[in-house]
Amino acid sequence: MRFPGLVENELLKFAKQRRFRVVVLILVALIGLIVFAQSRARERFQNKDWRVETQERMARIQNWLRDGRMPASSRRWATFELGRLQYHLERDIDPEAISGPLFARAFANASSYLLLPLLAIVFAADVVSAEFQQGTIKLLLTRPVGRARVLASKLVAQSLAITLTVVFGGIVAYLFGGLAYGWPGWSAPVLTGFRVGGAVFDPSTVRAVPLWEDAILVYGLAWFATLCVGAIALLTSVLLRSTAASMGTMLAALIAGTILPRLASQWEAQKFLFVTNLPLPDYYSGSPPPIPGLTVELGATVLAAWAAAAILVAFAVFVRRDVLA
Amino acid sequence: MASAEIVLSAENLTKRFGDREAVSDVSFEVRAGEVFGFLGPNGAGKTTTIRMLVGLARPDRGRVRIRGLDLAHHFTKAMAHVGAIVEAPDLYRYLTGRENLEHFARMLPPGAGARIEELAAMVALSDRLDDKVSTYSLGMRQRLGIAQALLGEPDVLILDEPANGLDPAGIREIRQLVRRLAAERGIGVFVSSHLLSEIEQTADRVAIIHRGRTLASGSVRELSARSASDRVRVRARPAAKAAEKLSAFGQVETAVPLDALPVSGDGSGDGLVVARIPPDRVPEALRALLAEGIEVFTVERPSSTLEEVFLEITGGETV
Numbered sequence: 104m105r106f107p108g109l110v111e112n113e114l115l116k117f118a119k120q121r122r123f124r125v126v127v128l129i130l131v132a133l134i135g136l137i138v139f140a141q142s143r144a145r146e147r148f149q150n151k152d153w154r155v156e157t158q159e160r161m162a163r164i165q166n167w168l169r170d171g172r173m174p175a176s177s178r179r180w181a182t183f184e185l186g187r188l189q190y191h192l193e194r195d196i197d198p199e200a201i202s203g204p205l206f207a208r209a210f211a212n213a214s215s216y217l218l219l220p221l222l223a224i225v226f227a228a229d230v231v232s233a234e235f236q237q238g239t240i241k242l243l244l245t246r247p248v249g250r251a252r253v254l255a256s257k258l259v260a261q262s263l264a265i266t267l268t269v270v271f272g273g274i275v276a277y278l279f280g281g282l283a284y285g286w287p288g289w290s291a292p293v294l295t296g297f298r299v300g301g302a303v304f305d306p307s308t309v310r311a312v313p314l315w316e317d318a319i320l321v322y323g324l325a326w327f328a329t330l331c332v333g334a335i336a337l338l339t340s341v342l343l344r345s346t347a348a349s350m351g352t353m354l355a356a357l358i359a360g361t362i363l364p365r366l367a368s369q370w371e372a373q374k375f376l377f378v379t380n381l382p383l384p385d386y387y388s389g390s391p392p393p394i395p396g397l398t399v400e401l402g403a404t405v406l407a408a409w410a411a412a413a414i415l416v417a418f419a420v421f422v423r424r425d426v427l428a
Numbered sequence: 429m430a431s432a433e434i435v436l437s438a439e440n441l442t443k444r445f446g447d448r449e450a451v452s453d454v455s456f457e458v459r460a461g462e463v464f465g466f467l468g469p470n471g472a473g474k475t476t477t478i479r480m481l482v483g484l485a486r487p488d489r490g491r492v493r494i495r496g497l498d499l500a501h502h503f504t505k506a507m508a509h510v511g512a513i514v515e516a517p518d519l520y521r522y523l524t525g526r527e528n529l530e531h532f533a534r535m536l537p538p539g540a541g542a543r544i545e546e547l548a549a550m551v552a553l554s555d556r557l558d559d560k561v562s563t564y565s566l567g568m569r570q571r572l573g574i575a576q577a578l579l580g581e582p583d584v585l586i587l588d589e590p591a592n593g594l595d596p597a598g599i600r601e602i603r604q605l606v607r608r609l610a611a612e613r614g615i616g617v618f619v620s621s622h623l624l625s626e627i628e629q630t631a632d633r634v635a636i637i638h639r640g641r642t643l644a645s646g647s648v649r650e651l652s653a654r655s656a657s658d659r660v661r662v663r664a665r666p667a668a669k670a671a672e673k674l675s676a677f678g679q680v681e682t683a684v685p686l687d688a689l690p691v692s693g694d695g696s697g698d699g700l701v702v703a704r705i706p707p708d709r710v711p712e713a714l715r716a717l718l719a720e721g722i723e724v725f726t727v728e729r730p731s732s733t734l735e736e737v738f739l740e741i742t743g744g745e746t747v
Contacts, residue, residue, distance in 0.1 A: 105534065105535070105537075108534035109534065109535065111534060112534055112535070115523070115527065115531065116520065119522050119523055119527070120522055237518055237521070238518030239518050239519065239520055241482075241484060241515065241518060242514075242518065242519070243535075244483070244484060245482040245483060245484065245507060245510070245512050246507060246532065246535040246536065247503075247504045247505070247506075247508035247535070247580070248504060248535050249504055425484065425486060426484040426485065427479065427485060
């Protein structure tokens with residue numbers, strides 16, 4: 104019916120506001136900066152054999168472990184990293200080899216817990232509150248369209264914008280990565296499924312998949328996590344009716360999510376918070392989760408539950424509440 | 429006029445905020461083709477009432493009907509007949525006028541978009557339609573808001589304080605537009621205002637709201653007749669002496685609400701005296717003035733204005 108028109112309206116508002124260009128600019132500038140910094144750092148080690156370097160790294164990690172002063176969470180990571188390096192060395196694969204496609208995939212891992220959610224918030228945190236602040240909510244809700252449909256069109260539009268942002272981020276990452284490290288490599292095998300079982304490294308689940316397959320999965324997970332953040336930001340936007348308050352709340356949550364697992368990895372209940380589950384791609388790739396017991400499946404379920412609850416509450420409040428602002 | 433269809437009706441609307449009743453038991457009807465004025469001082473409950481009329485707020489009690497459709501149960505069907513501006517013509521400032529109209533046309537049944545050019549011409553915005561709304565003056569935004577409200581060919585047009593912030597020319601334009609919409613298109617127009625002169629010149633019928641209650645309603649003429657005027661306005665010199673003489677025939681009102689000339693300090697100069705003298709005693713009163721050698725320049729019986737009605741009803745509270 105008229106629903107596509109409503110979504111078109113919301114997309115038009117995104118496109119015509121400055122934030123859209125800001126998001127594009129942030130992505131381009133940030134990815135460019137990362138590639139630049141990385142290629143500078145690599146230049147220094149160019150004349151060294153990667154085997155020698157990997158062995159040196161393993162020795163360093165073993166020293167740390169023997170030292171015994173490592174916190175538990177770092178110990179888990181060290182055990183894992185040691186196993187991973189060993190595994191690569193045995194198969195004569197450079198663990199730090201890089202190519203354009205590899206960089207593009209790594210971008211999804213690196214951005215899923217802060218950068219992409221941040222950009223999602225830039226879109227979603229004011230999707231409703233801006234209408235309140237501009238006063239346009241009075242027009243929007245006095246047209247012959249139900250409130251639920253209005254909010255649904257906003258949810259669809261912000262999800263489209265987020266999808267576009269993730270895809271655009273991937274393309275930009277591949278472009279910059281390709282320029283710096285070369286374009287081919289999508290079918291190269293990557294090792295995935297590393298896992299730490301208890302205190303020992305367990306290579307039994309490791310398998311090789313072509314990079315493109317791995318990249319699609321990783322981007323899918325990052326996209327899913329970002330969509331969920333968007334849904335939660337939509338709720339804060341509905342509840343707080345102020346863009347600044349809504350963005351502030353979401354930012355605080357994200358930052359708490361990056362700090363909490365490091366400061367208090369013993370508190371296991373935090374795996375049911377949405378912010379600790381944002382690095383889904385990392386959990387999938389098999390880097391040790393910061394909190395014992397976290398898996399991709401659990402993480403995705405927790406995120407989906409949070410998003411569903413947020414959407415439910417947002418609709419219930421938006422449809423019922425008087426507009427007096 | 430009385431036979432015209434009722435397009436908008438409020439039945440016993442009541443809205444509480446906490447334990448304060450912002451609107452109490454407000455009822456009125458707006459018919460097709462008439463301009464209905466909703467008059468009251470700021471904070472009287474006008475905007476809260478309007479929010480209930482357009483479904484932004486739910487009444488705690490009472491009902492709104494639009495062309496007979498209960499707004500609470502048939503929101504989308506009912507709102508298809510309504511165009512409204514609530515409080516201020518808030519449109520998307522980062523969009524052009526045309527983009528705004530297209531935006532709201534997409535929220536209406538197909539065909540609304542085809543009226544954009546015609547409506548823009550009607551509100552005299554054709555040449556600025558592709559400029560961003562942020563560059564518009566308040567008057568232009570008000571007119572764009574009206575064009576937006578008319579996109580769906582409504583039977584009811586609700587305008588909240590359309591004269592707010594406009595210069596006299598802008599106010600006149602809006603007034604003419606409103607009258608034309610009612611007369612030519614048969615739209616029932618509901619206009620709220622705290623400006624008496626505005627309502628008096630625009631509306632066919634008026635309801636006066638004060639502290640959340642409707643105190644009086646009727647045609648402008650009926651209401652004016654209600655405070656049957658026995659006022660006589662006399663311009664005389666010396667004014668003080670004239671006032672003293674006239675007080676023998678009726679109460680002299682020293683405070684003149686409208687266009688009062690100040691009586692000069694010692695009362696010996698020109699001045700306007702307004703007194704309440706029954707019509708049959710006026711000749712006698714004038715003879716008394718002349719006998720004292722008081723110079724009389726003009727004698728008139730000003731017709732009662734809505735303002736006087738208003739002051740009477742609200743107990744002198746200014747608007």
